[in-house]
Amino acid sequence: xxxxxxxxxxxxxxxxxRPGTIEISGxxxxxxxxxxxxxxxxxxxxxxxxxxFQPFSGAxxxxxxxxxxxxxxxxxxxxxxxxxxxxxDDEGTEFRLTLPRELAGIRAPRPSLPxxxxxxxxxxxxxxxxxxxxx
Numbered sequence: 001x002x003x004x005x006x007x008x009x010x011x012x013x014x015x016x017x018r019p020g021t022i023e024i025s026g027x028x029x030x031x032x033x034x035x036x037x038x039x040x041x042x043x044x045x046x047x048x049x050x051x052x053f054q055p056f057s058g059a060x061x062x063x064x065x066x067x068x069x070x071x072x073x074x075x076x077x078x079x080x081x082x083x084x085x086x087x088x089d090d091e092g093t094e095f096r097l098t099l100p101r102e103l104a105g106i107r108a109p110r111p112s113l114p115x116x117x118x119x120x121x122x123x124x125x126x127x128x129x130x131x132x133x134x135x
Contacts, residue, residue, distance in 0.1 A: 001072040001083070005037040005095055008068065012093065020092075023088035031101055036086075038094035049088055 008024060013020035020040040027034055044052070055070040073083040081099035088094070 001075055001097065002035065002037070004068045005097075009037065009039035009041060009093070009096050027117045028101065032081075032120060033101060034099075035097040036094060037090060037097070038086075040092040043090050043093055044085075044088040047068055049085065052085055053083070 002024070006024070009022045013022070017052055021073070022037070022039045025036045052069050053073040053129050056065055076083045076097055076099065081097065083097050085093060086094040
Protein backbone atom coordinates (compact mmCIF):
# COMPACT_ATOMS: atom_id res chain seq x y z
CA UNK A 1 0.00 0.00 0.00
CA UNK A 2 2.66 2.47 1.05
CA UNK A 3 4.86 1.48 -1.89
CA UNK A 4 2.00 2.13 -4.31
CA UNK A 5 1.34 5.61 -2.90
CA UNK A 6 5.02 6.58 -2.96
CA UNK A 7 5.47 5.21 -6.49
CA UNK A 8 2.45 7.22 -7.69
CA UNK A 9 3.85 10.36 -6.07
CA UNK A 10 7.28 9.79 -7.64
CA UNK A 11 5.74 9.28 -11.08
CA UNK A 12 3.69 12.48 -10.72
CA UNK A 13 6.81 14.45 -9.78
CA UNK A 14 8.89 12.93 -12.58
CA UNK A 15 6.16 13.90 -15.05
CA UNK A 16 6.69 17.58 -14.24
CA UNK A 17 10.44 17.51 -14.93
CA ARG A 18 10.89 19.78 -11.89
CA PRO A 19 12.25 19.04 -8.41
CA GLY A 20 9.66 18.04 -5.85
CA THR A 21 9.15 16.49 -2.45
CA ILE A 22 7.42 13.37 -1.16
CA GLU A 23 6.69 13.44 2.55
CA ILE A 24 5.62 10.50 4.69
CA SER A 25 4.53 11.10 8.26
CA GLY A 26 2.90 8.87 10.80
CA UNK A 27 1.35 9.04 14.20
CA UNK A 28 -1.25 7.59 16.50
CA UNK A 29 -4.05 8.52 18.81
CA UNK A 30 -6.05 6.44 21.28
CA UNK A 31 -7.91 4.59 18.50
CA UNK A 32 -5.84 4.63 15.31
CA UNK A 33 -2.42 4.56 13.72
CA UNK A 34 -2.12 6.79 10.66
CA UNK A 35 0.21 7.53 7.79
CA UNK A 36 0.11 10.64 5.66
CA UNK A 37 1.69 10.52 2.21
CA UNK A 38 1.97 13.83 0.40
CA UNK A 39 3.79 15.24 -2.60
CA UNK A 40 4.38 18.60 -4.26
CA UNK A 41 3.36 17.36 -7.70
CA UNK A 42 0.77 18.77 -10.08
CA UNK A 43 -2.26 17.20 -8.39
CA UNK A 44 -4.71 14.71 -9.86
CA UNK A 45 -7.06 15.59 -12.71
CA UNK A 46 -10.71 16.00 -11.65
CA UNK A 47 -11.82 12.96 -13.68
CA UNK A 48 -9.21 10.79 -11.93
CA UNK A 49 -10.36 12.01 -8.50
CA UNK A 50 -13.97 11.06 -9.26
CA UNK A 51 -13.09 7.39 -9.88
CA UNK A 52 -9.87 7.15 -7.85
CA PHE A 53 -10.62 4.00 -5.82
CA GLN A 54 -12.66 2.18 -8.49
CA PRO A 55 -10.88 -0.68 -10.31
CA PHE A 56 -9.84 0.06 -13.91
CA SER A 57 -11.22 3.61 -13.66
CA GLY A 58 -8.80 5.65 -11.57
CA ALA A 59 -5.65 5.61 -13.71
CA UNK A 60 -4.23 9.08 -14.25
CA UNK A 61 -1.20 8.23 -16.35
CA UNK A 62 -0.84 6.56 -19.72
CA UNK A 63 -0.22 2.84 -19.26
CA UNK A 64 -1.73 2.75 -15.77
CA UNK A 65 -4.37 0.11 -15.04
CA UNK A 66 -6.27 1.94 -12.33
CA UNK A 67 -5.86 -1.03 -9.99
CA UNK A 68 -3.17 0.16 -7.55
CA UNK A 69 -5.22 2.50 -5.38
CA UNK A 70 -8.35 0.35 -5.67
CA UNK A 71 -6.46 -2.66 -4.31
CA UNK A 72 -4.69 -0.58 -1.63
CA UNK A 73 -7.99 0.90 -0.43
CA UNK A 74 -9.60 -2.55 -0.36
CA UNK A 75 -6.72 -4.03 1.68
CA UNK A 76 -6.90 -1.20 4.20
CA UNK A 77 -10.71 -1.50 4.42
CA UNK A 78 -10.39 -5.26 5.05
CA UNK A 79 -8.25 -4.41 8.10
CA UNK A 80 -10.85 -2.00 9.45
CA UNK A 81 -9.11 1.12 8.20
CA UNK A 82 -9.48 3.72 5.50
CA UNK A 83 -7.45 5.19 2.67
CA UNK A 84 -8.68 8.64 1.71
CA UNK A 85 -7.63 11.40 -0.61
CA UNK A 86 -7.22 14.40 1.69
CA UNK A 87 -6.48 16.93 -1.04
CA UNK A 88 -5.24 17.22 -4.59
CA ASP A 89 -4.60 20.59 -6.18
CA ASP A 90 -1.88 22.50 -8.02
CA GLU A 91 0.29 22.36 -4.87
CA GLY A 92 0.28 18.56 -4.65
CA THR A 93 -1.63 15.55 -3.43
CA GLU A 94 -2.09 14.10 0.03
CA PHE A 95 -3.45 10.72 1.13
CA ARG A 96 -4.15 9.52 4.66
CA LEU A 97 -4.07 5.84 5.56
CA THR A 98 -5.69 4.98 8.90
CA LEU A 99 -5.67 1.61 10.66
CA PRO A 100 -7.38 0.85 13.96
CA ARG A 101 -5.15 0.14 16.94
CA GLU A 102 -7.58 -2.55 18.00
CA LEU A 103 -8.12 -5.36 15.51
CA ALA A 104 -10.35 -8.36 16.13
CA GLY A 105 -10.74 -7.49 19.80
CA ILE A 106 -6.99 -7.41 20.49
CA ARG A 107 -5.94 -4.12 22.06
CA ALA A 108 -2.56 -2.93 20.87
CA PRO A 109 -0.37 -1.59 23.66
CA ARG A 110 0.55 2.08 23.56
CA PRO A 111 4.25 2.82 23.53
CA SER A 112 5.64 3.97 26.83
CA LEU A 113 6.49 7.49 25.71
CA PRO A 114 6.01 10.59 27.81
CA UNK A 115 2.54 12.10 27.39
CA UNK A 116 3.87 15.11 25.48
CA UNK A 117 5.41 12.82 22.80
CA UNK A 118 2.58 10.31 22.28
CA UNK A 119 0.50 12.43 19.91
CA UNK A 120 3.31 13.96 17.86
CA UNK A 121 3.73 12.69 14.30
CA UNK A 122 7.01 11.42 12.93
CA UNK A 123 7.93 12.27 9.37
CA UNK A 124 10.49 11.78 6.65
CA UNK A 125 10.73 13.69 3.38
CA UNK A 126 12.34 12.75 0.07
CA UNK A 127 13.31 15.42 -2.43
CA UNK A 128 13.54 14.54 -6.09
CA UNK A 129 16.02 16.74 -7.92
CA UNK A 130 14.90 15.76 -11.40
CA UNK A 131 13.12 13.15 -13.49
CA UNK A 132 15.92 10.54 -13.29
CA UNK A 133 16.01 10.21 -9.50
CA UNK A 134 14.27 7.25 -7.97
CA UNK A 135 13.41 6.20 -4.45
